[in-house]
Amino acid sequence: MTETSAETTRAGFAALIGAPNAGKSTLLNRILGQKISIVSRKVQTTRIQVRGVLMHGASQIVFVDTPGIFQPKRRLDRAMVHAAWSGAHDADTVVLLVDAQKGVTEEVQRILDGLKASGREGAILALNKVDLVKPDVLLPLAEKLSDTGLFDAVFMISAETGSGVGDLIAEVARRMPEGPYLYPEDHLTDLPERLIAAEITREKIFERLHDELPYKSTVETEKFEERPDGSARIEQTIYVARDGHKGIFLGKGGATIKDIGKRARIEISEVLDRPVHLFLFVKVRENWEDDPERYRDWGLDYKGGA
Numbered sequence: 001m002t003e004t005s006a007e008t009t010r011a012g013f014a015a016l017i018g019a020p021n022a023g024k025s026t027l028l029n030r031i032l033g034q035k036i037s038i039v040s041r042k043v044q045t046t047r048i049q050v051r052g053v054l055m056h057g058a059s060q061i062v063f064v065d066t067p068g069i070f071q072p073k074r075r076l077d078r079a080m081v082h083a084a085w086s087g088a089h090d091a092d093t094v095v096l097l098v099d100a101q102k103g104v105t106e107e108v109q110r111i112l113d114g115l116k117a118s119g120r121e122g123a124i125l126a127l128n129k130v131d132l133v134k135p136d137v138l139l140p141l142a143e144k145l146s147d148t149g150l151f152d153a154v155f156m157i158s159a160e161t162g163s164g165v166g167d168l169i170a171e172v173a174r175r176m177p178e179g180p181y182l183y184p185e186d187h188l189t190d191l192p193e194r195l196i197a198a199e200i201t202r203e204k205i206f207e208r209l210h211d212e213l214p215y216k217s218t219v220e221t222e223k224f225e226e227r228p229d230g231s232a233r234i235e236q237t238i239y240v241a242r243d244g245h246k247g248i249f250l251g252k253g254g255a256t257i258k259d260i261g262k263r264a265r266i267e268i269s270e271v272l273d274r275p276v277h278l279f280l281f282v283k284v285r286e287n288w289e290d291d292p293e294r295y296r297d298w299g300l301d302y303k304g305g306a
């Protein structure tokens with residue numbers, strides 16, 4: 001090696017895997033200290049692999065936030081699960097996040113089986129949401145999971161409060177392979193800003209509308225213009241599956257869409273760190289879930305869902 005710097009640099013990929021709602025997005029947002037991955041109380045809100053880059057000492061960790069792994073039924077679901085597993089497969093380190101309150105559910109068991117089948121050893125186990133459970137529940141759960149032989153480190157964390165997260169990061173950093181940095185040091189995410197903006201609007205839709213409707217819609221940033229005054233002009237379309245859904249998204253006198261737009265604009269402007277003018281449109285596009293183009297936009301493999 002011709003390394004001349006005093007300290008050896010390390011860089012690699014860490015995949016966060018877990019059942020839907022385990023807290024992957026919350027953890028990633030806490031680690032990176034900025035909102036980049038959509039968080040919602042509803043399951044399966046992460047459709048794309050969001051990468052965040054963290055510098056920790058001389059280590060650069062590229063985090064991959066995978067869609068929750070669940071039993072897939074529809075094509076889109078299958079593509080998401082496929083993306084989650086390939087994220088884990090390509091990573092240098094895998095962190096399995098388990099909701100300590102729920103314990104080893106059927107979904108968790110399926111992931112354990114998948115990990116075992118992949119032949120991967122030495123994953124990191126992070127028992128999350130420890131703020132919600134008593135210590136006497138945690139220890140037996142940690143033991144039960146350790147007995148699988150799949151993990152060589154266990155952490156008890158709360159992605160919500162940050163407790164234990166520092167130790168987890170230090171361990172991930174330690175496991176990164178030696179090598180040059182993969183991204184510039186100040187690089188936070190390789191998600192293009194237009195995609196971040198679309199994810200934020202999608203999150204506001206989830207907050208404002210309930211039941212199945214948000215799942216049956218998608219948001220795309222159609223135009224993203226930097227203006228001379230330093231602000232950004234963003235046009236987004238919310239695609240809905242049926243004409244009947246359009247009215248619900250618009251609301252009485254356009255009240256619903258206005259509210260979604262206002263909340264989204266405030267947050268997009270915060271995250272992008274400049275004033276934002278946001279224009280939202282609602283359009284019907286039947287079968288948007290079966291359009292290969294959309295899958296590419298989300299970083300998913302259309303055939304992965306075949």
Ligand SMILES: Nc1nc2c(ncn2[C@@H]2O[C@H](COP(=O)(O)OP(=O)(O)OP(=O)(O)O)[C@@H](O)[C@H]2O)c(=O)[nH]1
Pocket residue numbers: 018019020021022023024025026027038039040041042043044045046066067068069128129130131132157158159160161
């Ligand atoms: N009390 C508590 N709640 C948490 C913690 N971590 C996550 N949550 C909550 O759990 C819910 C799910 O969190 P997400 O981060 O969206 O979960 P996810 O694993 O990314 O979910 P998918 O996108 O569906 O795969 C949210 O309501 C979070 O606020 C924690 O440590 N403590």
